[in-house]
Amino acid sequence: MSRTISQYLAHIILIVGVLLMVVPIWIIFASSTHDNGTILSQGMHWGLGDQLIENYDRVLNKRGGFSQEITASSMFINSFIMAFGIATLTVLTSLMSAYTIVYFRFKLAVPIFWIIFLTLLVPLELRIMPSYQVVSNLGLVNTYTGLILPLSASAIATFFFRQFYRSVPDELLEAAKLDGANSWKFFIDFLVPLSKTMIAAMFIFMFVYGYNQYLWPLIMTTDEKYWTVVMGMKIIFMSWGVERFAYIILSMIPPVLVVIFLQRWFIQGLFQTK
């Protein structure tokens, strides 16, 4: 096959792929700019309408839910608090515990390693009932702490940091030791700055993971004040027509923007260990 033909073929396949990804969301977006009557009588639209600002304004500021006291904006704030909390806490604790696992020699090293990594076998979906029982016994139902902590009990980031630390040459530690650095100094002055890309990647990964949580907030928050965007999608605004299209679009914007604009960090970090 000649080079030009294979180039054309590649472009055609890629364009089909891009359309497969973009068209469904475009239809939702285009439909969200029409008024309710148009959609209900004519179905979803490919072209834009003239109700863009009105619809999105209504979604963000109209009060909904059972109590008619919460708005989509307040749910966005909750989502951000949860995603940010999960990302920060997971990255921080994983960065530290991976340090212990890789850089310290002590008797309990092997058991601690297994205690941490066995957790990879048990995602939240498998322990959702008992997690709820534990959280409610601790009085954390309907709190941000209750939303954040159980989702931060994850060893995925620890695993990545461990892989990364192991790729750091031994000479670095030898040199640092010769210069009289102790374990604290080595961690703060050498390892953390070296891990910057990895920290960024894990932060993005955990942020998207936290923002996109559905089941945990759904069972955890009986008080509407703590509802998040993704979990509220199914229950809130049930009766709305066009506004739900707008709500879908709004709900995907934050994580999509994070991934698009930080993709370089994200991808670099994930593959640094290889």
Added chain:
Amino acid sequence: MKKVQFSSYFTQYFFVAPQLAIILIFLYLPIYQTFTDAFTTQDAFGFGRYFSGFDNFIFAMSDATYLRAFKFTIIFICVITFFSCSIGLLLAVQANNVIHGKSAYKTLLIWPYAIAPAVVGVTANYFFSERLGILYSFFHNLWGFNWYDNIYDAYIYVFIAATWKQISANFIFFLAGLQTIQKSIIEASMIDCKSNFRRFWTITFPLLMPTTFFLIIINITYSFFDTLGIIDTTTIGAPSGETKTLVFKAYIDGFRGLDIGSAGAQSIVMMLIVLVITVFQFRFIEGRIHYN
């Protein structure tokens, strides 16, 4: 492990303590609770629970709906893994080949990674709704598609939603995998083998095995656990529980049916499945992979 390490009486515990504390309270405590739930049964008066051995397991497994969910989960995992892997690989190979517009394609193909499964489900819901759905009417005109009644049509519905969401994750990892293959190997193979197609299957694909292997595990985990949000926003198990995955069924039995014992037993069985998959991958697959 490292040849040079620190040894200290206290510091190592300081660094590991926060994560260990969170994991012990929010992971091991619930797991312990799962085991207690699974091996006990509520007494007739609702005062307490008594030890009942494997009763909950036998009760859960012998249920016809459990076997159905088991069957569906296996089909679901195979279909999603196969399609999202192949489409992701195809797109990644093309994106790696094109001379112009590489980064534009990359950006346009990776963003769905960031969309929540539940949001994908709600979106798919519109495309497959009887009243508004474009895909519903398209398929309906072709062969009388109706997922409300027909099991296989309902399968198609959740398969499409769940696969669509997972294509970009496969694309990202395959593209990165392709970029780690050394240029010199590809150039050398270009001299020996003129056919693009053969070169891909004999040189590039074997070199991609570590990535493929990793992605198979990622896709299995995704179809097993993350799709709960998709099922709960699309078919909710309809028609008559045919599209319930094991995870979804355990959740429904536990929360809606309030059968803690059965839900616990089902969770333990799933933990065993995950354990078996993990052991299997390390034993059988990893030994046969070529790393560069």
